[in-house]
Amino acid sequence: MKKRTTLADIAKAANVSMMTVSRVINNKPGVTNQTRKHILDLIKEMEYQPNAIARSLVTNKTKTIGLVVPDITNPFFAQIARGVEDAAYEHEYTILLINTNEELEREMNALDSLWQKDIDGIILCSSRLPELKLSAQIQRFPATVLLNREVLEPLPNLVSINVNDQRGVQRAIQHFVEIGRKNIAFLGGPNTSFSSQRRFVGYQTALKTAQIAYDENLVVFNQPNTEGGYKATSALLSKKSTIDAIFAFNDLMAIGAIQACQQAGHRVPEEIAIIGVDDIPLSSIFHPRLTTLHVNLQQTGRLATRTLLDIIGNEALPATYQIEFELITRESA
């Protein structure tokens, strides 16, 4: 590992001052084409690449944004991360990725370490921080985009992007109603999850709209995976045999629900229709193919970084965006 070539090296080799080299590198005027070309040649020849650290120290910009997610292993966040990074790459920004594992302490540490690294902004996904701490953190950073989490008071330099859970669920329930279902169960996820809470509200609202009475016996919460879906549905089926539709918190739960139904001798969708959320790859492979609520996560990730860059460039208003679900109708409902 040889020593880095520096601005000074180039300047010496070209018999000019560091400043003219700097001007060339940053495409700034004030240098003749002749010397510019000469310097450019030397830069190639000596394989010079600017030291971003030194540059950041003086410009106060790092061309780096922090991406904080609960778990990159979750396809939901992986998709978002991909979109975030793609857009960042196009603007020559780079991503610092941190998993919080849904632990408060780790999230705080993440934010601290990002702050120390002087990043230009953060994209914070599904933050579990209490309102006060969250808004305090946000105010430390030059720019932040909140994904899947809102904050009560509007803050400058903040925009939050949320998937419209309520409307999504309402669309699903409406679909159930349209195909003649009346006893619609709700399989909720972890109650620490804001999405789960919002979807529950959407469920209740949609029932009201459809003039169907709310029955708490039709609501169960469990883990957001196939096992949770299976257990929840089994429990449901044992106390309520009239169920003809199930809305599940996500596709994995929906698949667990299907398995539970089939095992209990109910055909899907003929006797019990089922709708999930996420449109994971599996949902178009599994049989019966899953009807599900879909949102283009990668595109959402792109939107997040574009928005963040807008904030950084002072071209954004404090706001909150709502992304709409699309109902993908396949076989299960």
Add this chain to the structure above:
Amino acid sequence: MKKRTTLADIAKAANVSMMTVSRVINNKPGVTNQTRKHILDLIKEMEYQPNAIARSLVTNKTKTIGLVVPDITNPFFAQIARGVEDAAYEHEYTILLINTNEELEREMNALDSLWQKDIDGIILCSSRLPELKLSAQIQRFPATVLLNREVLEPLPNLVSINVNDQRGVQRAIQHFVEIGRKNIAFLGGPNTSFSSQRRFVGYQTALKTAQIAYDENLVVFNQPNTEGGYKATSALLSKKSTIDAIFAFNDLMAIGAIQACQQAGHRVPEEIAIIGVDDIPLSSIFHPRLTTLHVNLQQTGRLATRTLLDIIGNEALPATYQIEFELITRESA
């Protein structure tokens, strides 16, 4: 966004020099407990956190490592990334994540931008770079771990970690033989993939060991997804009706293969046994549950960063590690 508190601010407030503050921050001796406590209090009070950029400029260490993957959306790399980040977090390192999308230019750009940011080391996954460029790149960085890719000449500051594809496949084929299968087909992935190549070699070797003649009509390559598996298997079945076992490049192809078999009227595993690779979540849900080659990816990711940190700390030898697959026997074989 208020201005950052700096070392100088604390020094002034404490009526000491910046150095004693610096000593306190870095837990270095040479300061009385009294003044240390006083300074510590001020640091808390004024919410001082060191500026990592400035620190890096002088120490030449960034406490940051670069993680380059083809696509974080691929669960394979997501798992690895999680392990990498977890271990990094434990050592107070931070991860710069870059996707290459399997494009050479993007991989080169990734490496350049990481180099400019002066990171302490890189973990490079499934690099597509030609030998020469790759080894040139590696020599620029203080430390590098190669995942799923080898380089011919050993380099100082480099260790590569590979999953032992050959041995894994051999184990799978051996299993087929043990359950009495003789006409074993091979479903390969993209031929740009080193793993696919190595698995093909493993397949041929295993056949030789089992004294089964190699038949090129039993080998097909296709895309590494369900569709590819389906197409490849359909093609296979139409020209070879005696097939009684299929080894697939990955679980998705294996699932496509199962669907093709069933559609052609062959029962799995009774008539055709199938083994995949990766042990994706789906493989234990799909019916018949998939027999597959498994490796703990998250643990592998952890190993990668631990190894990288060893190299950085000059406590590692140039080497290549081989991680062994484990055959998870479920229903499909």
Add this chain to the structure above:
DNA sequence: TTGTATGCGTTATCAT
């Protein structure tokens, strides 16, 4: 135990 001077590699500012 504490402090001073210097430098890391770059850009900003003000000269020439």
Add this chain to the structure above:
DNA sequence: ATGATAACGCATACAA
């Protein structure tokens, strides 16, 4: 059009 100097925030080396 080009250059000299200071500054970014910190740590290293050496003094006191």
